Amino acid sequence: MIISGIDAGFSSIKVGVPDSVGKPQLLHNKWGNPKTDSAVFFTEEGDRLTGEQARNAYQADQDHGAIGWKNYIGTEETLCIDHQGNEYTARDLLVVHLQAVKEAVEQKTGEPVQEITLCHPADYTDRQRWDILQAPKEVGLEVLKLVPEPTAAALGNELHKRGSCTALTYDLGGWTFDVSIITPKGNLFKVVATDGKSDLGGRDIDAKLIEKALDRFENEHGFRPNRDEYPVFFQDLTARIEQLKITLSVREKATLTISCRGELLQMELTRSELESLIEPEVEETINITQQVVKDAGLTFDDIDIVLPVGGGSAIPAVKEELNRISNGKVSSQVEPLYAAAYGAVIASRIEKERKHEPYMVGNKSLPSTGMSLEDVVGNPIGVLVLDDNEELVTDEILSKNISVPSEQTELYKPAVPNQTEVLIYVVQASEGTPKDDATILGEFELDEIPPSPDRKGRIEITFEFDVNGMLRATARDKESGKSAELEIQYREEENDAA
Structure with a gap:
């Protein structure tokens, strides 16, 4: 028997499992990748595709698949239909992913999966938490623990091993932004304040870059590609925008090259231009961060370390602003992308101990960590x-x-x-x-x-x-x-x- 820790993000899904001594490790998918695209597609033959296969198929047929569904958790909105006319909400699409995860974990580990720990944005509403608690039941899974993403990321970065301190976790993901103040002390891992915004993340930055590229393309070639007519072009553009952001995180300038209908665009972008473009989004995250510190009754003088996690935190302008407001306390020893999945595994073990139940890996019961986890309500x-x-x-x-x-x-x-x-x-x-x-x-x-x-x-x-x-x-x-x-x-x- 094994308990999985799942970080179901806007862009990708990461799965953590314990090794034989309980140390978290990533479960690679069948293509050998440590993360799987958060995409679902229904084929005419009745197959359910997830991951990169689903994303590629979705670009050609957007009626029978979905990406970016996470932001619709907690709603009854139909996001896609299969070829038999069945409608799927975000919760239904999460069920499809969880079925794929369950099968992958059991195949890779040879152990049955009955319980999971799920990460979620810190500002999820009661309704949204309800949906992600119920979805696993449809594939024979029980949720052992729901853990907010910034809490999981702090656990995954082994904050609990640093000794007593006051830490701030800044989590800028694909569609959501969360920030939490955490005070590990002795065996208690305590969250004292949290906040976030569920519609602010890397997607907003991508959207601005895509618009800038389309504006430039239209100015040079006299027409503006749209998603309905040129889905493959937009798939390529989205991937290249992501690579552009990564390049600009380590270089001062980069070139975006795209083509449509035989017309070529080469757009050079500097890091300073990117920073100017996304300044409103970065400023909003900083304002939320400062408010959380205030809500906790603290100042940045009380903060010992800042943990920047999530793909958006790699943007130099983000780290510069965090260093500015925290007086240089941003840690460079951080796992930004996979820490939440690692932390979900650790949270599973802590929750089993709280319930006085054995934490099993296979047929082996692991000893107690002695830790306890205390989180907070994100909404009044x-x-x-x-x-x-x-x-x-x-x-x-x-x-x-x-x-x-x-x-x-x-x-x-x-x-x-x-x-x-x-x-x-x-x-x-x-x-x-x-x-x-x-x-x-x-x-x-x-x-x-x-x-x-x-x-x-x-x-x-x-x-x-x-x-x-x-x-x-x-x-x-x-x-x-x-x-x-x-x-x-x-x-x-x-x-x-x-």
Whole structure:
């Protein structure tokens, strides 16, 4: 038996497995690569392709495949269909990838896979975490642990072996940006603050470079290629843009060469031009980073080390800005691309120990590491209450950056005298946010409560976050003992809440 650690990124999927002594190692795919493209394609024959094969096929037929699906986790949007007319959401596409991962791990290791640990962006919503918790069940897998990507990356870079310190993990991936403050001390690996943006990443930088190349091509040749007519051209352009970024991370200038309809473009780009082009995106990540440090009650004088991870962190302008705000504390000894997969393996072992279960590699039970992991809630959660103007606004119960697992109870009074039922809206929003601006996670009723003319506080609402950051809400009338419970679930066929 073996537990895999999976970093399912926007651009690629990386899989970690433990060796015989528990040390994380990367599982290479059947083509010998340490990562697999996050692409799915459905053939006319009914085959499900993943990886580079799927990406290549997708360029010629975008109706029957998908790339960039990760950003749609938590939605019901149809991203593609197969040739039998079946529709696929992002969660469905994750299922396809997980099936391929399960088969690859079992084939490579000769061990059955029943449990996995999954990485996710730090600012994932409750709904998004729900989707990635449920998807593995469809291929016979259970999620042992959900771990935020910056936490996993810090574990994978062995931050826990550096001794007591205060570290900042800056994770700029293909589509998401996350930052966390982490304080390993003794055997406790503690996250104290986190934030991010799920639609900010290397993809935004690529999009700007692609637009610049297309503008130049149109100026020189009088026409502008589009994706529908020239899918192979765009596949080539995307790959060359990626290589251009890599080259400019080590050289001062590089040349992009592309052709379409027999017309050739050679565009020289300097590092300074790239930095000017992407300055708004870099500045936004720096602003978020500074806010997280402030949220943690710290200054950069308190930060001992900065870990830049994710492909976007290799851009020199990013490291320069991080060094500027941190007074030169950016580490050069960092694994930027695969650390989250390594860290997911380590998190698996820590979680098994927390549950007092043996951590098995094959038939061998490995000794305890003695470590514990404490993460935080990435988004505030509360209920809707009536303000002085009789408007529904958010009252926070679990604040952003509270540790998980957590439990908090607040006392509320009925809205009117002699009220016999209470409708409770559970929302994801900060204190005072109006109903229309809040994300409603669910609602439930506490009914058949004894009427009382006195509107004193009698309704206890308790929120519990489990180790994966999933919410359970309970309401109880103190006078009668009547209670109701809601475990937040999102698909009608799965909802068995009380």
